[in-house]
Amino acid sequence: MMSKRMTLPADVRREFEQIVGARFISDSPAMLSAYAWNTGVGKIPGDKKFAKVWPIAAVLPSTVEEVAAVVKCCLKHGLGYKAHSTGYGSMSHVPTDTCVAIDLRRMNTLEIDPKNRMAIIGPYVTAGMLQAEALKHGLTCHIVGAGPAHSPLASATSLIGVGITSQGTSANMRNLLSWEWVTPEGEIVRGGAAGSGCGWFSGEGPGPGVRGMIRGFFGGGGALGVFTRIGYKLYPLPVEKPLQDTGALPQIGMALPENFGFYQAVWPDWESQRTASFELVDAGICFAILRMPPDHIGWTVTGTNAEYVELAQRGELPEVARPDSDKNWTLLTVSRSSAEHQWRDAVLRDIVQRTGGRFIEMSQAHTEVLLRNLLTSQYVPRVMRPSGxxxxxxxxxxxxHFLPRAMEAGEQxxxxxxxxxxxxxxxxxxxxxxxPHEGRYFxxxxxxxxxxxxxxxxxxxxxxxxxxxxxxxxxxxxxxxxGVGPIMDLQGDKIGAPQYYIRQVKKHLDPTDVSKSKDFVIVNMxxxxxxxxxxxxxxxxxxxxxxxxxxxxxxxxx
Incomplete structure (x- = not known):
């Protein structure tokens, strides 16, 4: 299961206890097993789902000051550390057995600032929690493909995450506003407007503007210190009351709100779908544009694997889930008035029909299930359901332009x-x-x-x-x-050799490489x-x- 592990020295444990309290530090194998479990999606069932390397201890700070003190304690005693919050799979595994797992679950503060269309959140606020609170103010957030259990702070500061509503909610490398950051050497830095005490609404201005350095496109994955609080951009959604659930488990849906439009369109070939895609993106009429494989749609609109298989064997799958419905877009429009809704509907229908597409008729139940999954990114368990x-x-x-080639390459x-x-x-x-990603590329x-x-x-x-x-x-x-780590180096200078500059940043901020991560560039190449x-x-x-x-x-x- 695991090799012989390192033991946390008693004097170091006492220092951690002084920082966070004895209840929130553990080096018990029983407790540490939780931080070494499920190190990859698709691991062999059984004890091999445990990592070979376990942390030397797990520490649960509750404030930025405690995080900074934990980092400095690690530096003092020659220990590495890896901070984590929550997301898709387990990201708490450490690369060496002298690493401390810094578990940020106690840092779950959440504040909505509706005037500035933003939230101020801690690491353990999930996207589902944030969206639920934001909707009370007619706002919503970007939810990456990891689903509503992920941490928007982790995605915005530390690791790539892309979400299916990016057409309407941008992407997290640009949804990050201000931030509070414990550097790899234990210093507390506030960036953007928060760096000058002006609030959390802007990543530029009087405070240091280093979003590209700390996050960029991919992020450090825990290799650039610990992020403890951020200002996070929200987006208007024209709703004035809680969205209405429909159906029952496992097929919970969502009633289509007034002045929303939900469509399932298909085209005869990839080229015509590509033509329509350029026009739909240029028109800016959709809040979300998503292409799902037909079998994945089938897994979503059926309650169990058995139901899907039975329908497929009888040739009774709904049209939207049949293989020949593969050149598809699921389209969502949101409007603030009936007149605006009618305009968006007319433009969308004109584009689809003029480019050779047509609309698939769906039952109300299927529409409502797909709508709920689209707005909340609940697709993850459906995608995993057939196999685990x-x-x-x-x-x-x-x-x-690359749409037809991407589909061909996927099959290849x-x-x-x-x-x-x-x-x-x-x-x-x-x-x-x-x-579409931010209305510009796919x-x-x-x-x-x-x-x-x-x-x-x-x-x-x-x-x-x-x-x-x-x-x-x-x-x-x-x-x-x-592309990350060795993949970036294999690519060479094809996209400007970002790994060269990332290594310089890492070595400058963390010369002894105590902020550990496997999800980053190779440091000493x-x-x-x-x-x-x-x-x-x-x-x-x-x-x-x-x-x-x-x-x-x-x-x-x-």
């Missing part, structure tokens, strides 16, 4: 060698989730479903994941979005290896090497 194990692809972040990656029928849930189809990522209990299925999933990179590098699908890695891509993406890497990855789970 998923991973995702390289991601595309580029012009809608999933139907390659060593993945016979039955090894992956998809059976060779692409499974791309696509949406995001796509290919979901891979597999059975984590079967090694051949894990090997197939690992091979498919690796092949996404191989396909993209051999015949680019657009900008590779999910030898110069010769840095230059050689891009040249190794043809070797690393060859079929024999991909096969070896897939089997290695799958040996203990994805």
């Amino acid at each position: 194990g998923i991973t995702t692809s390289f991601g595309v972040l580029d012009s809608f 990656s999933l139907r390659g060698e060593n993945r016979p029928n039955g090894r992956l849930i998809e059976g060779g189809r692409e499974e791309q989730w696509v949406w 995001w796509a990522e290919n979901i891979i479903n597999f059975n984590p209990a079967e090694k051949p299925a894990r090997v197939a999933a690992a091979r498919a994941l690796l092949e996404h990179f191989a396909v993209s590098w051999k015949d680019p699908v657009g900008m590779l979005a999910l 030898p110069k010769l290896l840095e230059a050689a890695l891009p040249k190794l891509k043809p070797v690393l993406t060859s079929s024999p090497v991909l096969g070896l890497m897939a089997r290695a990855i799958a040996s203990e789970g994805m």
